[in-house]
Amino acid sequence: MAFALPVWLAVQEELLGHGGADSAASSSFDDFDDGALFQLFHLTRPCIAFITDAVRIRMKNVAVNTPALSVDATVMVALNFYAHGVSSAEVLQRLGPSQADCPEVICTVSGVIAGMADQFISFPLLRDAKNNVASSIRRVCGIPDVLGVLAPAHFKIRASPYEKETFRSFVNTLGYTSVVSQIICDSDGNILSVEKCCVGSTFEQEIWDSSFKGRELEEELHGPYWVIGGKGYHLSKHVLTPVSEPANDSETRFNEAHAKIHNVMRTTLGSMKRRFRCLMQLGFAQECSLDKKANIIKACSVLHNIAKKFSVPPPPVAGKIEPLHPGKQHSGPVTVNTEALQARQELILRNFSFAFTSKDPPRTSIMGEDV
Numbered sequence: 001m002a003f004a005l006p007v008w009l010a011v012q013e014e015l016l017g018h019g020g021a022d023s024a025a026s027s028s029f030d031d032f033d034d035g036a037l038f039q040l041f042h043l044t045r046p047c048i049a050f051i052t053d054a055v056r057i058r059m060k061n062v063a064v065n066t067p068a069l070s071v072d073a074t075v076m077v078a079l080n081f082y083a084h085g086v087s088s089a090e091v092l093q094r095l096g097p098s099q100a101d102c103p104e105v106i107c108t109v110s111g112v113i114a115g116m117a118d119q120f121i122s123f124p125l126l127r128d129a130k131n132n133v134a135s136s137i138r139r140v141c142g143i144p145d146v147l148g149v150l151a152p153a154h155f156k157i158r159a160s161p162y163e164k165e166t167f168r169s170f171v172n173t174l175g176y177t178s179v180v181s182q183i184i185c186d187s188d189g190n191i192l193s194v195e196k197c198c199v200g201s202t203f204e205q206e207i208w209d210s211s212f213k214g215r216e217l218e219e220e221l222h223g224p225y226w227v228i229g230g231k232g233y234h235l236s237k238h239v240l241t242p243v244s245e246p247a248n249d250s251e252t253r254f255n256e257a258h259a260k261i262h263n264v265m266r267t268t269l270g271s272m273k274r275r276f277r278c279l280m281q282l283g284f285a286q287e288c289s290l291d292k293k294a295n296i297i298k299a300c301s302v303l304h305n306i307a308k309k310f311s312v313p314p315p316p317v318a319g320k321i322e323p324l325h326p327g328k329q330h331s332g333p334v335t336v337n338t339e340a341l342q343a344r345q346e347l348i349l350r351n352f353s354f355a356f357t358s359k360d361p362p363r364t365s366i367m368g369e370d371v
């Protein structure tokens with residue numbers, strides 16, 4: 001992420017104007033003690049205050065057609081929905097007669113928070129930022145020149161089985177109905193990019209090919225860097241996939257390093273889904289209504305990054321973390337990109353042959369489940 005927390009706070013302060021906003025006086029969140037706050041929103045008070053201020057600044061420019069609710073209250077409704085996927089009685093109680101507007105409020109706030117992505121979800125663009133991201137990844141797994149971990153992120157939805165064609169289009173490789181977005185994260189589990197919201201059966205390679213980040217990277221706009229991709233992607237000069245049939249120790253070691261860094265995405269998505277349980281089940285979907293889902297996914301990604309900045313841990317793991325999706329591969333023949341193959345072989349030779357690992361083993365696990 002480009003800026004440290006103090007910078008964010010200072011910018012926010014500046015935008016709000018000193019003492020001008022209706023924030024400081026009293027907040028609807030004040031009625032809850034810290035334990036209740038975390039229970040209802042899976043966030044802490046300073047983090048919620050930051051989010052509310054950020055939304056308040058932007059709400060000024062959005063026509064809100066629920067004048068009955070203060071910004072505080074609208075943010076409360078939305079954050080509570082993200083945390084639980086439904087509205088809690090404690091929150092509904094506070095809204096009184098205006099609670100019927102909940103779905104609309106959530107929709108509006110999601111749009112506003114999704115719009116904050118420019119500021120809070122940043123792919124490293126400057127040289128220093130790229131170096132930082134790449135060296136953290138190298139420290140974790142020993143693979144140099146990597147700008148992030150790329151994966152399709154599936155989110156469960158409901159689709160009507162009576163509309164057979166549509167229904168089928170939502171069924172993913174794990175056999176349930178979902179929408180899928182493309183996410184790139186760094187070795188700490190910060191989200192660097194989130195794009196697209198497609199029906200669950202979409203090939204991740206197709207999403208990559210038509211995504212902004214995919215095109216930028218493949219067109220060399222980001223320089224000689226890789227992103228780490230699973231088996232569902234084609235090896236390219238910028239997407240580094242594992243060796244499908246490792247033939248010797250070097251390749252095996254490379255695959256282990258690849259798996260280790262790739263696993264960061266699994267913990268990241270796991271932690272997102274624990275904090276924002278709405279992502280466990282995004283509700284009914286039709287192909288024509290994916291925009292709203294996209295906004296919720298994007299909003300939760302923004303909030304995930306903010307929560308990490310404030311070091312708010314997600315709720316503890318209950319049960320096991322969902323595995324990453326087995327790549328969805330085209331069955332037809334794939335033309336091998338020989339240039340990319342060579343680049344990967346050189347990387348393995350340079351960084352994963354014996355001499356290297358004995359001299360300077362990559363640091364093992366700095367990752368907890370807590371990313």
Ligand SMILES: *[C@@H]1O[C@H](CO)[C@@H](O)[C@H](O)[C@H]1NC(C)=O
Pocket residue numbers: 247248250251345353
């Ligand atoms: C490992 O196998 C690959 C593919 O056959 C080969 O290109 C590479 O030179 C081998 N590396 C070592 C260290 O034997």
Ligand SMILES: *[C@@H]1O[C@H](CO)[C@@H](O)[C@H](O)[C@H]1NC(C)=O
Pocket residue numbers: 144350351356360
């Ligand atoms: C690994 O690769 C990088 C970048 O290509 C290279 O500069 C570095 O010397 C290699 N590291 C080791 C320890 O071989």
